[in-house]
Amino acid sequence: PELTKGDGPDDSAPQGKTAGGGPLVVMENVNKHFGDLHVLRDINLTVDRGEVVVVIGPSGGGKSTLCRSINRLEPIDGGSIKVDGKELPKEGKELAKLRSDVGMVFQSFNLFAHKTILENVTLGPIKVRKQGKQESEKHAMELLDRVGIGNQAHKYPAQLSGGQQQRAAIARSLAMKPKVMLFDEPTSALDPEMVNEVLDVMTGLARDGMTMIVVTHEMGFARKAARKVVFMADGQIVEENTPDEFFTNARTDRAKDFLSKIL
Numbered sequence: 001p002e003l004t005k006g007d008g009p010d011d012s013a014p015q016g017k018t019a020g021g022g023p024l025v026v027m028e029n030v031n032k033h034f035g036d037l038h039v040l041r042d043i044n045l046t047v048d049r050g051e052v053v054v055v056i057g058p059s060g061g062g063k064s065t066l067c068r069s070i071n072r073l074e075p076i077d078g079g080s081i082k083v084d085g086k087e088l089p090k091e092g093k094e095l096a097k098l099r100s101d102v103g104m105v106f107q108s109f110n111l112f113a114h115k116t117i118l119e120n121v122t123l124g125p126i127k128v129r130k131q132g133k134q135e136s137e138k139h140a141m142e143l144l145d146r147v148g149i150g151n152q153a154h155k156y157p158a159q160l161s162g163g164q165q166q167r168a169a170i171a172r173s174l175a176m177k178p179k180v181m182l183f184d185e186p187t188s189a190l191d192p193e194m195v196n197e198v199l200d201v202m203t204g205l206a207r208d209g210m211t212m213i214v215v216t217h218e219m220g221f222a223r224k225a226a227r228k229v230v231f232m233a234d235g236q237i238v239e240e241n242t243p244d245e246f247f248t249n250a251r252t253d254r255a256k257d258f259l260s261k262i263l
């Protein structure tokens with residue numbers, strides 16, 4: 001028999017909207033300058049386990065710097081960033097290990113051109129995680145199947161479409177078994193017809209309970225998969241709200257102005 005509303009968990013809601021397993025990423029009073037430019041201003045942001053946070057805002061607002069600071073691709077000047085309770089160490093082996101807890105997918109796919117897709121995915125697990133080759137390849141194939149390109153495993157990046165390359169890049173990040181995945185405008189370099197295949201993979205990850213921070217202007221994805229939207233401008237978090245509230249009822253003029261330009 002069909003369930004009536006309220007009978008159980010809403011299966012249509014991605015996990016990312018509902019999960020709340022305690023904080024996984026905690027940024028406290030984070031500040032960062034590039035010379036005189038104050039790019040991150042007193043950032044306070046908590047991302048819970050299984051939560052999907054979408055970060056949007058005008059170009060130059062500090063979104064990429066925020067992402068990069070979380071895995072210390074950019075050092076911060078002040079404040080603290082903890083992932084799963086631990087501050088990232090400044091350098092060395094410990095950093096490489098902890099950094100692999102934080103997966104990152106960029107606008108440009110950054111695959112190694114002279115390695116096959118399979119080799120791209122197994123490289124990190126073998127070198128950094130010290131996993132065996134066989135085990136790494138088995139896991140890699142599972143991940144490539146999951147992102148829908150298992151049949152492309154033995155090709156080189158240039159032989160794949162942009163959407164397939166970006167899905168390979170997602171598989172490569174997942175191979176490190178990250179606790180949180182950062183996506184920095186993962187679809188903005190793609191031809192329009194390839195955007196959805198990548199967003200679908202991301203929506204699937206969200207549904208499976210992955211903790212995600214996603215910089216994107218894809219409102220459909222934000223509405224469908226995110227539990228909260230963070231609006232960033234001039235290095236500050238200007239608004240933080242549910243997608244529904246944010247897109248229909250933005251509180252600040254800054255956000256309203258931004259939305260009027262992109263919607």
Ligand code: ADP
Nearest residue numbers: 034037039057058059060061062063064065066
């Ligand atoms: P967004 O991703 O929101 O477009 P960014 O984080 O890329 O914003 O950039 C924020 C500001 O910091 C911009 O003014 C940008 O020009 C500046 N910036 C970013 N990276 C550097 C860098 N490595 N050196 C100097 N300035 C930078």
Ligand code: MG
Nearest residue numbers: 063064065185
């Ligand atoms: Mg950016």
